[in-house]
Amino acid sequence: MKKNLLIAVLWCLTITGFSQQNMITLSGGYVASKLDASELTGSDEKIKGSGWRINGSYEFNPHEGKIAYGFAIGYLSVGGNDNSGLDTVDYKVSSVPLYFVPKYIFGKNKIRGFVKGALGFQSSRLDRNGPKGTVEATDFGFYGGLGAGMLIFLNDKIFLNAEYEFAYMSNSYYVDGLLHSVMLGVGIKF
Numbered sequence: 001m002k003k004n005l006l007i008a009v010l011w012c013l014t015i016t017g018f019s020q021q022n023m024i025t026l027s028g029g030y031v032a033s034k035l036d037a038s039e040l041t042g043s044d045e046k047i048k049g050s051g052w053r054i055n056g057s058y059e060f061n062p063h064e065g066k067i068a069y070g071f072a073i074g075y076l077s078v079g080g081n082d083n084s085g086l087d088t089v090d091y092k093v094s095s096v097p098l099y100f101v102p103k104y105i106f107g108k109n110k111i112r113g114f115v116k117g118a119l120g121f122q123s124s125r126l127d128r129n130g131p132k133g134t135v136e137a138t139d140f141g142f143y144g145g146l147g148a149g150m151l152i153f154l155n156d157k158i159f160l161n162a163e164y165e166f167a168y169m170s171n172s173y174y175v176d177g178l179l180h181s182v183m184l185g186v187g188i189k190f
Helices: 002-019
Strands: 021-036 046-061 067-082 089-106 111-131 134-151 158-169 174-189
Touching: 002 174, 021 067, 021 089, 021 158, 046 089, 067 174, 089 134, 089 158, 089 174
Parallel strands: none
Antiparallel strands: 021 046, 021 174, 046 067, 067 089, 089 111, 111 134, 134 158, 158 174
């Protein structure tokens, strides 16, 4: 009896393990934000910044349902310059966000849509180069946002990922902390 019970428990655990779907996604794309020059220059200067972003995520999708969750880490580089004075001052902000990603997936065909959240923290580094010298500083803070996108399955295991993410970063180097990202990527499920 004990042997049959043990076999039944192992069989149930195996079936549950096979019904979980794991996904790894690597994405990259364009990012835009406004940079804050007031803390370093004393003026109320706002600089339009743009740059690039790479992102990697690992997600669990229990029982291949509509809810997935996991973690993501990224690197983004936003740059801009201030031409308002006599000299040009270049700004570059590099950030590393690490965050929890809950995702709601809808659709069952080869093309599926999703909405997601982001909740975590980030670390940023500022480099300001101008005729009066170079300023380097670091900051740490909250990272949170919302996003939407689609998954296009090429086969049962490989998919393309397209998404837009709107995020808030509590960081003194961004004017309002708002960040816009458009990313394309590739992923695998196993």
